[in-house]
Every structure is written in structure tokens, then in C-alpha cells.
Amino acid sequence: MHSGKTRQESDLLGMKEIPAEALYGVQSLRGFENFHISGVTMQQYPNFIKGMALTKKGAAIANHKQGLLTDEQLRAISQACDELYEGKHHEYLISDMIQGGAGTTVNMNANEVIANRALQIMGKELGAYEFCSPNDHVNASQSTNDAYPTAFHFGLYLESEKLNEAFELFIQSLEKKAGELDSVIKMGRTQLQDAVPMTLGQTFRGFANLLKADKKKLEAVQHDLLCVNMGATAIGTGICSQPGYSKLCIEALREITGWDVTLADDLVAATSDTSVLVGYSSAIRAIALKVIKICNDLRLMGSGPRCGLHEIFLPEMQPGSSIMPGKVNPVIPEVMNQVCYKVIGNDTTIMLAAENAQLELNVMEPVMVYSLFESINLMTNGLHTLRTLCIDGIRPDVENCERQVKYSIGIVTALNPIIGYKNSTKIAKEAMQTGKGVYDLVLEHDILSKEDLDTILAPKNMIEPVKLEIKAKH
Template sequence: MVNPASQYESGATRLEHDLLGEREVPAEYYYGVQTLRALENFNISGVTLNFYPDLIDALAMVKQAAAEANHELGLLEPTIKDAIIKACTEITNGKFHNQFVVDMIQGGAGTSTNMNANEVIANRALEHLGYSKGEYQYCHPLNHVNMSQSTNDAYPTAVKIALINSNKKLVRVLESLIESFRAKAKEFAHVIKMGRTQLQDAVPMTLGQEFEAYAVTLSEEVERLNQNVRLFLEVNMGATAIGTGINSDPDYPEKVIKHLRKISGLDLVLASNLVEATQDTGAFVMYSSAVKRLAVKLSKISNDLRLLSSGPRTGLNEINLPPMQPGSSIMPGKVNPVIPEVVNQIAFKVIGNDLTVTLAAEGGQLELNVFEPVIVQSLFESIEMLKNGMNTLKYRCIDGITANEERCRSMVHNSIGLVTALNPYIGYEASTQLAKEALVTNKSVYDLVLQKGLLSKQQLDTILAPENMVKPRKLNL
């Protein structure tokens, strides 16, 4: 694994120690010995904490709220509190993110992530106090930065705050994509085409109706994401190790939540039962299901776009996707629907990540779910991929789609599906016979009706006008 902080190395080191002994830590690094061990132990995915700034910011918020609460309780000296808060504020302002180097997937239920934050904040606070990194007797990662906390309440609380803030960005991208579909719905409102069920001709509709349906189905996901993300407002700060609150003041939970609400700007609430809240990952399962549902819908829409643009000579060819790149190394002139294809693949990953979240939640044991890191990694990966995928779909596909209007109209005129409109006038049986005869003789439904004298030309023109078949209307039987 390439160390994101390696560009700062001078060769100088400082000596730090932990439970397992002493280690030399590069002098420039703000993280310490426990983070160093995590780097060595968890070279797993290559995706580190600094890939997700919202998570780093949320960790700093949690540490700042804890420092405020501990100071209010008389447990933390004002100078140390101020130094910790300065360090946390710098982090939420975007500094030192390259020092958060632990792999997102890790053993220890998030301990390495928590210690990465504790060490970076402690060492930066030491500098504010006028000391050197590693002089932990003046500001300690555990005794001061982690005071009244455990990984088991600080880590999931930070994750929930980060997911709430990440969801806001996801929803903004989704809403922008919805607007693109709505714009196309208006642009194509006059384009008559054939609707299909089971990939067979059904009844006429407009291309605008088709694109408006995409906008509406995605709009439902805005509501669903926002509904499920509200589950993350309940946190377990003050639970410490398993929910009993050991090593924390009885008044700490109330005070830390008060400060965390102010710092985060979120309406956070303390869980009613901290033992339950520390082991339960149900909120992650629910939110993951909403993210998956969005992915499934995006994939279905992408399937449709590939079908509607298929051809150009031997497929449906009702719409044109903007050409993005040559489609073949052997077939000249071929252009593939590469943007919908990549969205399909993103959806497959998100669906797989949802299964990972489900299995990890189920795998929890007793008072803690040690698999939270893979839950967290899966959710953040899904959100990031969906944001990127939806932006790509909007700007490199949807906004540039054009309609093949004459192709759409000609397929309606030649479709056997027109016979559906005759049901109320000549009955289902007669309509069925017309459809069968039209297929066998290759004649149009229109010509056969006139030939058989079933309806007058004026009646037929009114009934079979495609514009009259894309919405309900009064029947004159």
C-alpha cells in the first residue's frame, strides 16, 4: 500500500509505544504507533479513510463534541480542550486528511479508524500547545482525545453523521438527473411511439410519457433515501464499550449529544437503550436497501435505454444516445451504449454491497457487531459509485438523447397493437380475428376494418389516431 503521507518523509523518526511494544514512527506523521500497526495489518482494499472526507470530518466532530462535554464536566483542562478543538476544526476544514491512512476494511470493529483519528488529533493538538508530536504526556490520544469514549460508540456515531451528510450529496445528484429526465419528457411530449409489454407491441404512448415515468420512479427514491437516512439520527454516544457507559460520567451522554448536535447541525438523539444500540446494525440494513433500490431502478432504466437505441438498422432505433467512443476494434462504424452499460455495472456492485451489508449485520455476535467496517466500506462505496454514475448518465447520456420521430410514428402505424383501440367498438373476438388476419396477410388493421365494413373511415380515423390512444377519453359506442 502506498502511504498517502510518504511525500513528507525526511528520515527522522520518533519513538512511540503501545501494548505490543515500541516502534519508530516517521517524525512528520501526525498518526502514531497504532495507526502504523493498522497499516501493516490491513493492506486489504487499497481504499483508505481519506477517500471519504465526510467520514473524516464526522470523526473530528465526534472528538470535538467529546472534548467539549468532558471539559463541561470538569474532566478536561481548558488548554487541552482548546487544543483538541482547534485540531478538530482544522480537520473539518479539510486539513490533515492525508494523515487518515487506515484501510476502510479492517479487523477490530473500527478500532484502527478510531485510533487513527485519536492520534492525528492528539499530535496536532500537541503542536497547538507548543509541544512536539509524540509528547503524549501533555495530550494523549486515549487519555484526552478518547476520554469517555470507546470505538464502539465513537466510530458508529461518526459513521452515521457521515452517511447523513453523504446522503445529502447523493440526493442532490439524483435530483439533477431527475430534472434531465423531466426536460426530455417535455421535449418528447409530441413523439408518438409504441408501448411494449413482454417486449411485444402493446398500445401507443408518447416518448415523453416514457421519460416522465423515469423521472417519477426516480423521484420516489429521493423520498425513500431521505426517509431511511433519518434512522441514523439515533446514536449511542456514551455507551462506551457495550452500552453500560463504563468509564464515562452519568451526565456525559446528554452533554456530548448537546454539543454534537450543535457541531454537526443535525437533530441527533440518544438511543433509549445503549446496550441494544451498540450491537444493532439495523439502520445500516435499512439504508442499504434504499441505496440498492435506487441502483435497481437505474439499471432497469439503463436496460430500456439500450433497447430503445438498439440498431441502428436492425433494432428498435427509437432514440439516439450521444456517441461517446468507437464501439469496436474490428467493426468499423459501431458505436455502443457505453454509458448505460457502465450504470448497469455500478448497479451490480451496489446490489452486491447490499448483500455484504446484510451478511455483516447478520454476523454480529453478543454485545457488538465486529463487522461494521465492511458495512461502512460497502455503503460509502455504493454512494460514491452511484453519485459518479448518475452524473455520468446525466451529462454524457440523457441530456444528449434525441428522438427518431418518424421511426417511432411508422412503427405505431404498422403495429398490430392498434387493434386494442377497437375493442370497445367491435368487441374482443372480432378484434382478435383482425389481429390474426393482419399478421397472416401482412395487411394493416386499418385497411382490414374498412375492407370488412366494420367501421366507417371517419370513425376509424378518429379511433385509431395515435394521439387519441395515449390518454383516457370518453367512448362513443
């Protein structure tokens, strides 16, 4: 609660009244007033704030080594950064995630909060910036154009850990379900038409393996986030920093985080380059496309219950209609589809924003950062929901699966290597015309003995390559 009292702070544009207890300052307030855009502030993504805290602490350590900060200033700034990392004072990070200024509002919001908290630690009044300044001390040797990208790289790196865990658990859930369903025979389908038999276990194992390669790609692009441009300052030339600052800053960041933080080879190139965000977003988009396929298949396989495929029972989560009694819809795969569509839309936003890098900077970074944080968060929550409320609870409709296989014309394909394509076509055509089963027609035409036919059509002989020493009678 604010006391109602204010303090005055000034900047290039003049004086403003700041709530007396607020850790933010004049530039934070201007940004807050200017950008009522998404309604989503940094507070919604604590890892972004943590990334900023790590960045500012690393810079402070480097600046102290170069004589730009006193021992007292370093201790106070470091403690303020540590507190932000621990989740304190986040209510003062008031910047909208989408803003003009290439992230300057976010950077200054962090600078002001850290500076004012450092002043409290030093026993000074809020706003007494002669003792610890947002610009001269917290932002020393930095520009928004290197501090902001480093902060969101680190924030996204932390955020991605949650996605990695959710993704791994989801793959494990699919593999477990595959093991449970290995003995359940069903019809495979191509172009929505009956094809050849397989097992439900093969279906779910296929889902898991579909995603495994993407997990490695996701981890690779996550590591790319650890390459930063600290020391680039405004455009990559390092103006306003001292020789050796970049090296000292990277060393400090590596020690603070324990991560494999590296400095970009060309700071001018890196300052306008957002390809790492494009790459990470593309990796999530690839996952989204495959998850859409999985969810669409689940909805088809669960369709019915009387007039659809109904190979599986999807967990019943809620009544499905306000007018149709007894109807239950596949709401969890449906919501996951929508999550994936949003992720793909965010990827398009990121692509367009990346394309708008001009000269020495890409000023569209804020919408890219917001979109990527949102995509990671949506995909993480979606995968947890799909796993716990759908995949884990799926049961097979064994009787219906077996019935569909038995009466499918598609099983004639299993006979093709034995009785030949011509005979197989003849049997299939007659089955279509008469409604008789393939099994009965083969016996009726005396093409195979019942014993041989049962061997060929045994489930284990239809779901993997097999060599059978059986010949047709004619």
C-alpha cells in the same frame, strides 16, 4: 516529505519507530502494517474523516464541562478537529477501510492525529502525550464502540447529501426529457411484444415517477443516521464515563452540526445494532434496481439503428468496436448497469455483516461502512454520468416511432371497444397472415368509415382514457 528522522512510541506490544513529522502514532502504524486489504484508506472518503472530527470535538466539549479536560486541551483539541473538518492533515489518516478490531484502528488513528496536532498547537513536541493523550484526553469517556459508529453515521450523513443532489437532478432530467417528448407517439410493449400506443414522454415521465417515492425513502433513512450511541462506551453500559456525559455530548454535537442528533433509547441494544446501515443500503439497492430497468429500456429503445427498435437516438460517446466500422454502443447505460450491480453486491455484503453481530458488538462494521461509502459514491457518480452524458442528450427517432405505430397490429386494441373483440381478433389474425395493415383491413371489410377510423386512431385518443361516440357498421 519525511526527513528520515524518527521518534519512538510504545504501546501494549512494545516500542516502534514513527516518522518524526507524522501526526499519527504507534497504534495507527500497527494498523497500517497489519491491514493491507482494500488499498482504500479513510483519505478517499473525506466525509468519514469529517464525521470523526465532529465526534471527537463533541466529546471534548462534554469532557471539558465535566472537568476532564483543561481549557488549553479543549482549545487545542477543538482546533485540531476543526482543521480535520476543513480537509487538513488527512494524509495522516492511513487506516485501510477494511480492518479487524471493529474500527479500533480508525478510532486510534483519529485520536493520535488529533492529539499530536493539539500538541503542536500547544507548543509541545509530537508524542508528548503527558500533555494531550490520544487515549486519556481525545478518547476520554469513549470507546471505539461508540465513537466509531457515531463518526461513520455522521460521515455517511454528509456523503448522502451528494447522492441526494445527484438523485434529484437525475429525476429532474427525466421530467424535462418527458416534456420534450410528449408529442412523439410510439408503440408500448409488454413481454417484448407490441402492445398499445403511448408517447415517449409517457415513458420518460414513468421513469421519473418510478424514482420519486425512493427519494423520500432515501431522505428518511439518511435522517436515521443522526441517532447515535455516544456514551455507550464499550458495550452500552457507559463504563469509564461520568453521569450526564451522554446528554452533554449530544447537546454539543447538535450545536456543532446544526443537525437533529439524538441519543439511542437503549445504548446496549444500539451498540451491537447496525440496522440503520442495512436500511440505508436497502434504500440504495431499491434505487439501483429501478435504474437498471431504466438503463435496460434505454438500450432496447436505442437498439439498431437499422435492425432494432430505434425509437431514440442515444448520444454517441465513443466508437463501439475494434472490428466493426461505424458501430456505436450504449456505453453510458451499460456502465450504469454495472454500477448498480456493484451496489447490489455491496448490499449483500452489508446484510451478511449485519447478520454477524454477536453478543454486545458487531465487529464486522468496517466492511459495512466501506461498502456503504462505496455504494453512495458509485451511485452519485453514476447518476451524474447517466444524466449528463445520456439522458440530457437523447433525441427521438420520430419517423421510425410513427412507422412502427402505423404498421403495428397492436393498434387493433384501440378498436376493440368499438368493433368488438371478435372483429378485432379477426383483423389481427388476417393482418398477421397477409402482412396487410390493420388500418387497411378495417376499411377493406367495411367495419368502420375512414372518418371514424381516423378519429379512433388519432394519437391523442390512444394514449389516455377517452369516450368516443362511434359504432361499428357490423
